[in-house]
Amino acid sequence: MxxxxxxxxxxxxxxxxxxxxxxxxxxxxxxxxxxxxxxxNGGVCVAAFTDDDEIILVKQFRYPFKEGLIELPAGKLEKNEDHYSAGLRELAEEVGATPDIYEYLGVLYPSVAYLYEKIHIYYAKSLHFGETHFDDDEYIEVLKVPFEEAVEMVLNNEIKDAKTAAGILMIAAKRNKK
Ligand SMILES: [Mg+2]
Structure with a gap:
């Protein structure tokens, strides 16, 4: 109990x-x-795939760790903001991509002992590329990584961000079940 x-x-x-x-x-x-x-307020991240089965990752300096970290494109929610449309917005802003296929994968709690934050995660495919629009306080490098390589980057701990590791491994596990 x-x-x-x-x-x-x-x-x-x-x-x-x-x-x-x-x-x-x-x-x-x-x-x-x-x-x-x-x-x-929570956040949303998107695991987006190119037609060549590359996953789109972003590299940015993360101040608390004083390190450049590799992550899924993501952003924070405004209070009571709908995470479905926020995910599409973040993907458009950070990567310049709009997907034809966009599916909800679930919600992650990144640190459960003291932090009330929920991160919603989406899967996206069939992307159309346009312009990026970064926020004033972000500088982002966009990477396209073959999915197998991204799984390897989680396993060898090159990817340390929790939402990114979880998202990549969720998708890898789903593929293995098929
Ligand atoms: Mg962001």
Whole structure:
């Protein structure tokens, strides 16, 4: 049985542009426990494939890790924004691509202990390419990687981003089931 923890109080510590930090007291059986939370509106990422079965990945500098990381094209949601259309927007902005085939794969929780963030993941194919439109605070390099090679990059840990690793392995597993 999972014990439900009812929130008793919630204190806002910090409200920024993309996250909110709260410290909450919750009831666990007869005890009161402290929970530290980071709240985020959530995000969406898209595993998009070219007609040559290359997956489209983006490389960008990620400030917390001071590292260039390879990821699926992705973006954050505005409050209550629909993730279906947000995924199409991010794919168009970062890669300049519009898909004919666009399917929902599921939702990922990137860090469950303290972070309330849900990342929705889509599969896209039959792409039409146009212009890219990056946000002011992003600089992105677009890579087209043969899918087998991308799976290898997850296995050898060259791809470290959780949503990207999960997305690539989900698609690889689905293909193996066929
Ligand atoms: Mg992005």
């Amino acid at each position: 999972i014990a439900f923890e009812e929130t008793i109080s919630s204190e806002l510590i910090y409200k920024g542009k993309i996250i909110e930090v709260r410290v909450e007291q919750a009831k666990l059986f007869d005890r009161e426990v402290t929970r530290e939370l980071v709240l985020h």
